Amino acid sequence: MQNKLLFSLLLALALPLAHAGEATPVASDIALEERVMAVSAELRCLVCQNQTIADSHAELAIDLRNQVREKLRQGMSEQEIKDYMVARYGDFVLYRPLIKRNTWLLWFGPFLLLILAFGVLVVKLRQRRKAMQQAPALSADEHARAESLLSGTDKGVQP
Amino acid sequence: MNRFLLPLVAFIVLVIFLGVGLNLKPREVPSPLIDKPAPAFRVPQLHEETKTIAPEDMRGKVWLLNVWASWCVTCRQEHPLLVELARQNLVPIYGLNYKDKREAAIAWLTERGNPYIATAYDLEGNVGIDWGVYGVPETFVIDKLGIIRYKQIGPVTPEALRDKIIPLVKELNGAK
Numbered sequence A: 001m002q003n004k005l006l007f008s009l010l011l012a013l014a015l016p017l018a019h020a021g022e023a024t025p026v027a028s029d030i031a032l033e034e035r036v037m038a039v040s041a042e043l044r045c046l047v048c049q050n051q052t053i054a055d056s057h058a059e060l061a062i063d064l065r066n067q068v069r070e071k072l073r074q075g076m077s078e079q080e081i082k083d084y085m086v087a088r089y090g091d092f093v094l095y096r097p098l099i100k101r102n103t104w105l106l107w108f109g110p111f112l113l114l115i116l117a118f119g120v121l122v123v124k125l126r127q128r129r130k131a132m133q134q135a136p137a138l139s140a141d142e143h144a145r146a147e148s149l150l151s152g153t154d155k156g157v158q159p
Numbered sequence B: 001m002n003r004f005l006l007p008l009v010a011f012i013v014l015v016i017f018l019g020v021g022l023n024l025k026p027r028e029v030p031s032p033l034i035d036k037p038a039p040a041f042r043v044p045q046l047h048e049e050t051k052t053i054a055p056e057d058m059r060g061k062v063w064l065l066n067v068w069a070s071w072c073v074t075c076r077q078e079h080p081l082l083v084e085l086a087r088q089n090l091v092p093i094y095g096l097n098y099k100d101k102r103e104a105a106i107a108w109l110t111e112r113g114n115p116y117i118a119t120a121y122d123l124e125g126n127v128g129i130d131w132g133v134y135g136v137p138e139t140f141v142i143d144k145l146g147i148i149r150y151k152q153i154g155p156v157t158p159e160a161l162r163d164k165i166i167p168l169v170k171e172l173n174g175a176k
Helices: A002-040 A059-073 A078-089 A101-134 A140-151 B002-023 B073-088 B102-112 B126-130 B158-174
Strands: B063-068 B093-098 B119-122 B138-142 B148-153
Touching: A002 A059, A002 A078, A059 A078, A059 B126, B063 B073, B073 B093, B073 B102, B073 B158, B093 B126, B102 B119, B119 B126, B138 B158, B148 B158
Parallel strands: B063 B093, B093 B119
Antiparallel strands: B063 B138, B138 B148
16 A cells, blocks of 8 residues: 555656656747747738638648748747738738728728717617607596506497 | 618618629739839749849849749640740740749640740749749739839739730830
8 A cells, every 4th residue: 555655656756757858849849839820820811811821721821831930930020020921912911900091990990880870879769759758648538548458448449 | 752762772882882892802912012122032943953043133124923833723824825925025024933843844834835034943932922922823024123013913814914014014115
């Protein structure tokens, strides 16, 4: 029993050691790969335009991912890589459109529509309230008939 | 009357938007390289490995750079037009063979005719990326100062040649 416990304890202690020995080179690659993917997720694949080059399996996307990896290795910053791509493929290559004069409508258009719709709603509600306030009040007869309708004792209008 | 007018107007506006949308070409992304200096490269030639080719060699001429590959299906469609254009001697055409096997590319040109004065061999596709190539074929018009003046995305068509490329080449040749 004691031996078994000691054994498992040793095993548990040894496990991270063995792991660490193998993991070192992989870990640095993973860090790089994560950065490659992070940059790639910001860049549009021009072959399949609704995908980023991180998602796409198009040959151009693979080439561009390799370019990104190469440039990160050379120590280029993520912004520099994006600028490099924009210089070659235009603003369209950015998956998140820049906020500039010709994209204002794209970014703020939906909010504009929302405000517009809200304005229409407010105006309509006000009109309705006014119409209701101005509606003629019920006469005593009409009031009595409404009461009987609600209580279910209405006999209908006698012709 | 008013009840039907509003939905009708909304419908017509929608149809106009959809109609415009149908006629847009989202595949054709305008190149930011237009009116910018052609990106430099120096790569081996397709036919003669030991010789290189670079855009600065063409300084002083108006020229076309046609990006092509033997695996590219639409290149077959435009190729006869390029061969014909080369025969007319209007403008020197240079090729950029993009991500191709050398033997396959040479065989392709032997079979279909070679309109190119020389062809650059871009095995890795790095020149292509520098030039913002995202689909083959693409054709660039470069002026005497080495500035890119026009980019044809997709195959060169008889209309594009007649309406855009040839008039532009003539204009650029006339200009000093």
